[in-house]
Amino acid sequence: MSKMVHRQTLTHLERLESEAIHIMREVVAEATNPVMLYSVGKDSAVMLHLARKAFYPSPPPFPLLHVDTTWKFQAMYELRNKMAAESGMELLVYQNAEAAEKGINPFDHGSLHTDMWKTEGLKQALDKHGFDAAFGGARRDEEKSRAKERIFSFRTASHGWDPKNQRPELWNLYNARKNTKVGGGGESIRVFPISNWTELDIWQYIHLNDVPIVPLYFADERPTYQWEGQLFMADDIPRLEKVLGYRPEITMKSVRFRTLGCFPLTGAVESTAKTLPEVIQETLLTTTSERQGRVIDKDAGGAGMEVKKQQGYF
């Protein structure tokens, strides 16, 4: 943000930034063992930047947790390691051993891939380290059930979400008191400091603050293939070939990504946007929402994400 705030009225981004920092500090003051979920996407990039701002000159007083599916883009793993080193934070990487053993992959197992690697993996990682508060980068503009979720969202010992039993949140007062059980296994909190940000706010913030993001968000010539009607990037051709049982037809195309997940589940879009302003321009002129490339929202009719969250998805 600008160093010289001579105006008395903050801009919307300054207010959103201050709100997120306030939330992060409340968690650190009131939780016993917080963690920040780090998925290496653009929202995670902004979250990490906000955390560094919130506690400067101290490093953020919590570790980063990457719940890995082993199917992320190579460029994501590279940026992840670089950013963790730069921020001075501990990086914890968790991979669900059971999913690895069973060879769960996005091609053969459909939504089980997300359930096992991400939902189950997250639960296992939180339980293993005994984290009582986990920061996530979800935004209310992403999806309808997110629009009603609190900033401090409580989960049962089994990580379930009860949308009808949420604590009222008034002003900027957050009740962080958890119901604990003797010997552990009580409630935990998912905290969403950027709930009130939109996709455009995220992009603009990255632009103004030079926040490092994965190069895949910018267009470049990349090897692509078609699968079930969508365009994907062939990030690891030998592995793709092994799982699919055939070598997909690879075409070089200028593509980029609006959202980043597992490479076989994240649709690429054809684009020539090579700079942030061009990416933002494209985003504003586009006619589909960013989650459109993701498979998870469409399960179980209109209530896909709501059901997933009740089961413990972030």
Next chain:
Amino acid sequence: MPETDLPETDPIATDVIYQTEALIAEDIDAYLEQHQHKTMLRFITCGSVDDGKSTLIGRLLYDSKMIFEDQLAALESDSKKVGTQGQEIDFALLVDGLAAEREQGITIDVAYRFFNTEKRKFIVADCPGHEQYTRNMVTGASTADLAVILIDARKGVLVQTRRHSYLCHLIGIRNIVLAVNKMDLIDYDQARYDAIVADYAAFARSIGIESFTAMPISGFKGDNITAHSANTPWYMGPTLVEHLETVEVLSSIDAEKPFRMPVQWVNRPNLDFRGFSGLIATGVVKPGDEIRVLPSGKTSKVTRVVTLDGDLDQGVAGQSVTVCLADEVDCSRGDVISFSDNPPQAADQFEATLVWLNDEAMLPGRAYWLKLATQTVSATVQQPKYVVNVNTMEHLAAKTLDLNAIGVAELATDKPLVFESYADNRTLGGFVLIDKMTNATVAAGMLNFSLRRAQNVHWQALDISREAHATLKNQTPKVLWFTGLSGSGKSTIANMVEKRLHAVGKHTFLLDGDNVRHGLNKDLGFTEADRIENIRRVGEVARLMTDAGLIVLTAFISPFQAEREMVCSLMVPGEFVEIFVDTPLDVAEARDVKGLYKKARSGQLKNFTGIDSPYEAPENPEFRVDTTRETPEAAAERIVNALLGWAPQI
């Protein structure tokens, strides 16, 4: 730009929505520069589904191009399946998020929506309108700069219009828009519109609303939303969006007030740096400013306002900053840094307006956590002075506050709170109450003023101190608090303990249910509220007796954890000893010494612990006596030995 797998949509509808601002396409840098300087307005929409509230929000999103093509396609297909507008788009489906809401066609919770115009970013809190959702509306209103109160032009000012207006005014919203909606259904009739506005003006004055802005609109047809409508040539005021773009936001009003910052966190990475992090509630702070830390009152000077991007020459209301001070003053989370002149006060008794948010009613005398800014204290609320009928604004007598009730009551905190009245400062005047057992947020409150007696009644300084009393008796005062079911053996064991202590020359006194209820507490019955008051009084008496140097034994069922904790908090740390006489219900009932269980089972005795009223067992008692395994004599011996061993001087 090309996208894969798009559903077919009506090309005409697409053109209307996606006539994107030319600036984005032609000069993205200029657009970003403009967007970067936008301010933010948060507002709430009040009204029920029938008033067209969701439709209005859907319209605002639609007109500001916040609906993408895939969302529109889903909306069109949903509209045909479950919509209420026939073949036309039902905008309400865009905003009613949860599955239960979609099924029932109602809005239950608060949902937040976002849209931009050229001048501002907006966050809309979409709140339900029915009386049973008062708490949701208050929640949505608490962060709002402005309220849009919707009226169905066919129906005029209704009971719910009054309720919504009252709640918005109560929570301190100064910008109120009266949106007379569905003008299309009354043929844009100016006379009827004027009559509704006059009717509302009379009501608004009666509850203290100083001004409001009225406008004739149709959310469904789009009249006077973003463009002036040809259907209402007689209306000269701004469109809804014009008005939203120009009203003053709360944070710029807050910036004009004196500087106050509640400390969230002390930033101490190494010995050379010590900063105080917080969100500036009001005012502006600059290096060189003389400040005061409250409640200690210590003064110092600001040396730096630190951020990752470099030091700031000033921090303003609404900004999260880290402030460094010139001196090593004692300052931690919960303290408030303010200008040294005219700082906020600290007090421990207040009059407050409360909105009850929980299914379980308020219990006068019970201790709740109170969180205000970054301060958390224990607080007890008195029986309300009155509750407000939110439909008629009448003040009614009440013994408690039920879900959605709004009332005025006095409250006392165990430690002084740094505060200002809610009217002066939302951050230092707004608070929540948290149940100590369930951790639920049970109430929202606004401090009106502190009570004089808190400031003027000082403790009488006594020449003979409690230490002097205890020394003369050659003992350490204690409260041995026996808790357990009726018939568990509390009184029996307490009696034996007292006899043993007496025999070795200790000064003791036993308070039990019967000797207290025949005198001090004979005005109390057995409702939950009365039982809490019973325990509170016993706790206060026990506290006075420990001040006199006595070892006090009490034998009360005292079924609630919260009350036992409250009594514990009254005592000098270490003097409260909790003894759980753990007798299973079936055993106690089989004994039934006083025949009470029999009466309770037959329904002659109400609110009997274990039968139709809960017993919350202590989690970490100092002693636990399992009477099915240990005789009263053995238990008494064990307790006395331990007490004498712990503190040989008693």
